[in-house]
Amino acid sequence: xxxxxxxxxxxxxxxxxxxxxxxxxxxxxxxxxxxxxxxxxxxxxxxxxxxxxxxxxxxxxxxxxxxxxxxxxxxxxxxxxxxxxxxxxxxxxxxxxxxxxxxxxxxxxxxxxxxxxxxxxxxxxxxxxxxxxxxxxxxxxxxxxxxxxxxxxxxxxxxxxxxxxxxxxxxxxxxxxxxxxxxxxxxxxxxxxxxxxxxxxxxxxxxxxxxxxxxxxxxxxxxxxxxxxxxxxxxxxxxxxxxxxxxxxxxxxxxxxxxxxxxxxxxxxxxxxxxxxxxxxxxxxxxxxxxxxxxxxxxxxxxxxxxxxxxxxxxxxxxxxxxxxxxxxxxxxxxxxxxxxxxxxxxxxxxxxxxxxxxxxxxxxxxxxxxxxxxxxxx
Amino acid sequence: xxxxxxxxxxxxxxxxxxxxxxxxxxxxxxxxxxxxxxxxxxxxxxxxxxxxxxxxxxxxxxxxxxxxxxxxxxxxxxxxxxxxxxxxxxxxxxxxxxxxxxxxxxxxxxxxxxxxxxxxxxxxxxxxxxxxxxxxxxxxxxxxxxxxxxxxxxxxxxxxxxxxxxxxxxxxxxxxxxxxxxxxxxxxxxxxxxxxxxxxxxxxxxxxxxxxxxxxxxxxxxxxxxxxxxxxxxxxxxxxxxxxxxxxxxxxxxxxxxxxxxxxxxxxxxxxxxxxxxxxxxxxxxxxxxxxxxxxxxxxxxxxxxxxxxxxxxxxxxxxxxxxxxxxxxxxxxxxxxxxxxxxxxxxxxxxxxxxxxxxxxxxxxxxxxxxxxxxxxxxxxxxxxxxxxx
Numbered sequence: 001x002x003x004x005x006x007x008x009x010x011x012x013x014x015x016x017x018x019x020x021x022x023x024x025x026x027x028x029x030x031x032x033x034x035x036x037x038x039x040x041x042x043x044x045x046x047x048x049x050x051x052x053x054x055x056x057x058x059x060x061x062x063x064x065x066x067x068x069x070x071x072x073x074x075x076x077x078x079x080x081x082x083x084x085x086x087x088x089x090x091x092x093x094x095x096x097x098x099x100x101x102x103x104x105x106x107x108x109x110x111x112x113x114x115x116x117x118x119x120x121x122x123x124x125x126x127x128x129x130x131x132x133x134x135x136x137x138x139x140x141x142x143x144x145x146x147x148x149x150x151x152x153x154x155x156x157x158x159x160x161x162x163x164x165x166x167x168x169x170x171x172x173x174x175x176x177x178x179x180x181x182x183x184x185x186x187x188x189x190x191x192x193x194x195x196x197x198x199x200x201x202x203x204x205x206x207x208x209x210x211x212x213x214x215x216x217x218x219x220x221x222x223x224x225x226x227x228x229x230x231x232x233x234x235x236x237x238x239x240x241x242x243x244x245x246x247x248x249x250x251x252x253x254x255x256x257x258x259x260x261x262x263x264x265x266x267x268x269x270x271x272x273x274x275x276x277x278x279x280x281x282x283x284x285x286x287x288x289x290x291x292x293x294x295x296x297x298x299x300x301x302x303x304x305x306x307x308x309x310x311x312x313x314x315x316x317x318x319x320x321x322x323x324x325x326x327x328x329x330x331x332x333x334x335x336x337x338x339x340x341x342x343x344x345x346x347x348x349x350x351x352x353x354x355x356x357x358x359x360x361x362x363x364x365x366x367x368x369x370x371x372x373x374x375x376x377x378x379x
Numbered sequence: 380x381x382x383x384x385x386x387x388x389x390x391x392x393x394x395x396x397x398x399x400x401x402x403x404x405x406x407x408x409x410x411x412x413x414x415x416x417x418x419x420x421x422x423x424x425x426x427x428x429x430x431x432x433x434x435x436x437x438x439x440x441x442x443x444x445x446x447x448x449x450x451x452x453x454x455x456x457x458x459x460x461x462x463x464x465x466x467x468x469x470x471x472x473x474x475x476x477x478x479x480x481x482x483x484x485x486x487x488x489x490x491x492x493x494x495x496x497x498x499x500x501x502x503x504x505x506x507x508x509x510x511x512x513x514x515x516x517x518x519x520x521x522x523x524x525x526x527x528x529x530x531x532x533x534x535x536x537x538x539x540x541x542x543x544x545x546x547x548x549x550x551x552x553x554x555x556x557x558x559x560x561x562x563x564x565x566x567x568x569x570x571x572x573x574x575x576x577x578x579x580x581x582x583x584x585x586x587x588x589x590x591x592x593x594x595x596x597x598x599x600x601x602x603x604x605x606x607x608x609x610x611x612x613x614x615x616x617x618x619x620x621x622x623x624x625x626x627x628x629x630x631x632x633x634x635x636x637x638x639x640x641x642x643x644x645x646x647x648x649x650x651x652x653x654x655x656x657x658x659x660x661x662x663x664x665x666x667x668x669x670x671x672x673x674x675x676x677x678x679x680x681x682x683x684x685x686x687x688x689x690x691x692x693x694x695x696x697x698x699x700x701x702x703x704x705x706x707x708x709x710x711x712x713x714x715x716x717x718x719x720x721x722x723x724x725x726x727x728x729x730x731x732x733x734x735x736x737x738x739x740x741x742x743x744x745x746x747x748x749x750x751x752x753x754x755x756x757x758x759x760x761x762x763x764x765x766x767x768x769x770x
Binding site for chain 2: 001002003004005006009070249253256257267270273274276277278280281284285286288289291292294295296298299300310313314362363365366367369370373374375377378379
């Protein structure tokens with residue numbers, strides 16, 4: 001077992017760190033970028049495309065680079081470090097991953113090609129309002145109409161749903177969950193975008209007999225493709241969270257070193273430094289679990305859903321712990337929008353809930369607890 | 380990045396597994412599995428089997444019986460040993476004084492002590508802590524005053540684990556009370572525990588057991604040749620020893636094994652609607668512990684794989700802290716699984732209450748020690764805050 005990055009992966013990390021560090025060298029730059037729609041910087045998105053980052057996980061014949069989960073991990077962690085608002089995990093890993101898994105050759109060439117070039121933004125429309133995380137999606141239905149299909153119902157929240165050029169929509173077809181492609185200019189498509197508490201964007205999306213194209217074989221059950229793409233996205237989010245937690249802890253440590261009260265630096269007080277030490281423990285355990293899940297994605301895909309939940313559960317606990325303590329150890333300044341740590345806590349909170357939260361993962365892990373003696377990390 | 384072990388490491392793991400499960404007496408391994416108390420002879424016998432196979436002291440220099448293994452191989456050796464219920468080589472010998480003598484002792488002292496230490500022909504005890512010097516070890520007050528060819532030692536050590544079996548004790552003693560810093564006046568002395576004036580007195584612990592002792596020194600005359608390294612340099616050797624102590628102290632394999640046993644027990648405990656393992660709260664608690672142990676094991680693997688350049692990985696400090704937290708959490712789970720059976724701790728083997736349930740509370744109480752010894756978990760937090768976070 002080896003957790004070290006090779007020289008190409010290190011070069012990728014440095015390149016992405018350079019690009020994102022320049023774009024988001026301060027929390028002000030991030031606040032500026034998220035102040036107006038689409039909630040991220042289109043120029044930075046284009047630069048990521050030029051660098052090949054948006055093409056990373058896709059096969060070369062689909063217009064991708066053919067890189068693996070380790071490269072996705074490297075990028076996601078850098079995204080998290082500076083809280084870059086560009087939708088790398090949402091568009092590339094999750095939506096793009098679904099197209100790669102389920103799309104026809106023609107769909108893959110068009111949709112992944114456009115995504116990789118930074119010309120077409122993909123978004124997954126799966127969540128339904130008032131419903132906890134679920135793999136099914138019964139509230140939007142797909143109906144055959146002549147040669148084609150139409151969709152009816154509401155998806156919300158759809159991350160970047162108002163800005164997206166193409167929506168991938170889960171819909172119920174005779175009790176199955178199928179995937180459909182809906183273009184931004186489709187008739188009967190209503191999108192109302194809004195800001196989310198972590199500075200991102202989401203939308204209420206209503207389908208009224210909206211023409212839709214099946215992704216892959218018409219009406220085929222997409223559960224397996226969803227499960228695979230979700231596992232990859234959960235792991236990528238875990239790395240984005242690890243990057244965010246690392247910065248939140250660095251920022252907190254720096255504050256404890258420099259902020260003075262009672263005439264001495266805050267680091268004089270053991271009540272504070274011990275809590276920072278515990279944050280480090282949480283972070284490193286989460287980092288280990290996330291890196292392991294990436295290795296499993298690359299080498300033992302049949303175990304990926306379980307590994308992704310294990311990593312996501314560890315990260316869920318760590319993210320809450322680190323995020324909450326980062327604010328508390330700062331005191332009042334940590335509550336302000338002009339200071340960085342609160343934004344990190346907000347982002348960690350959003351990630352924790354988008355693809356199933358810690359309790360959801362634990363529920364799944366608990367259900368299979370009698371299936372094994374010990375949990376072995378290696379095959 | 381790679382998930383799998385290399386072919387070479389797989390072969391190494393299989394070799395370890397084969398040795399531990401075929402060479403170490405089953406009767407001793409059964410005792411470990413069933414959480415029964417090991418006798419002195421069990422511990423000695425197991426270590427001698429390991430030593431005969433060259434597996435007792437792999438961390439030592441090769442010329443003294445060590446192995447030129449990678450850190451990952453040392454990790455595998457340690458894990459496989461725990462999974463096979465093999466008692467680890469006596470820490471006082473293999474992890475503490477042995478490496479110190481090998482690194483700092485004179486050639487004469489090495490030849491005199493190292494082979495006997497590896498084979499457990501000498502049972503070492505640790506004489507570091509004192510009533511007024513616990514986490515603040517450098518405040519120790521036991522004195523050694525030079526008198527001709529001898530040192531005369533006076534004072535008291537405490538928390539001496541298994542001191543009742545000890546043949547020799549390695550001690551930290553104050554040789555220069557006037558040193559400008561208290562750390563600078565300390566030396567390390569090796570003392571034969573049969574020397575007149577040395578008394579071992581038992582301390583009964585909260586589990587009713589006798590595991591630790593006080594050791595009293597009244598005008599104990601120790602030959603000056605038993606000094607390790609140089610006079611007044613003992614603090615350097617102690618820090619070296621304590622650093623080694625931390626690295627080996629995360630008991631991942633044994634906690635994993637115990638948790639698997641806990642599930643088997645939970646499957647046998649009846650509730651009004653099935654067994655305890657069917658209870659969603661119990662299942663969730665087990666699942667969370669399994670996940671925490673996985674994250675700890677992976678962190679240990681990261682540390683093992685990363686320490687190759689000689690510098691410990693920064694995350695190594697997490698291992699002792701979280702390792703003992705989880706070890707204690709597993710002992711707590713056993714108590715909760717036992718339920719009211721837990722009070723049958725005094726029952727004999729004819730009892731209907733299973734043995735694991737009878738020992739669960741004493742073990743739970745006993746393992747409160749884990750977050751105190753080897754540098755308390757508060758000391759570990761101090762290390763993380765100071766050396767990693769710069770606080």
